[in-house]
Amino acid sequence: MFVHVLKSKIHRVSITESNLNYIGSITIDEDLMEAANIIANEKVAIVNNNNGERFETYVIPGERKSGVICINGAAARKVQRGDIVIIMAFAMLEMEEARTFKPAVVFPDTASNRII
Numbered sequence: 001m002f003v004h005v006l007k008s009k010i011h012r013v014s015i016t017e018s019n020l021n022y023i024g025s026i027t028i029d030e031d032l033m034e035a036a037n038i039i040a041n042e043k044v045a046i047v048n049n050n051n052g053e054r055f056e057t058y059v060i061p062g063e064r065k066s067g068v069i070c071i072n073g074a075a076a077r078k079v080q081r082g083d084i085v086i087i088m089a090f091a092m093l094e095m096e097e098a099r100t101f102k103p104a105v106v107f108p109d110t111a112s113n114r115i116i
Contacts, residue, residue: 006103007091008036012049013113015083017070024073027062028087032069035115037104038089046071047086053078067113084110 010032026046028038038044042059055075062068069087071079079085093101109116 001095002092003095003098004090005093005098005101006088008038008089008103009105010036010038010087011105011107012084012086012110013069013108014110015071015079015081015085016068016113017081018076018079019070019072020074020076022072022076024075025058025060026075026087027060027068027070027072029066029068029113030061030064031115032106032108032113033059033061035104036087036089036106038087042089045088045090046075047088048079048083049085050080050083051078065114069113 038059040061044059045056047054055078057075108114
């Protein structure tokens, strides 16, 4: 049997921008992606701590050390610059592997979106 488990989490980053007229996705600083073991085009769930919105999209790498967290496309209506969000990716694992699996969790500084 397979179960969905948390694979990666970027806990509490600030939205730096939103782009309604982009095709869709979330742009994430590549340093954060690497630290959280998230890859380009991976599906992620996003939770907005400011307004309770939850949505899913895919990841586009952003410039390293830029701190960029940009919501693109229609989901841009679900955030405002400065909102604090949590970004999560999940994986399907066999039950036995899932019991001992440890997700990659990153706790950036919310002022700069840089790894502490």
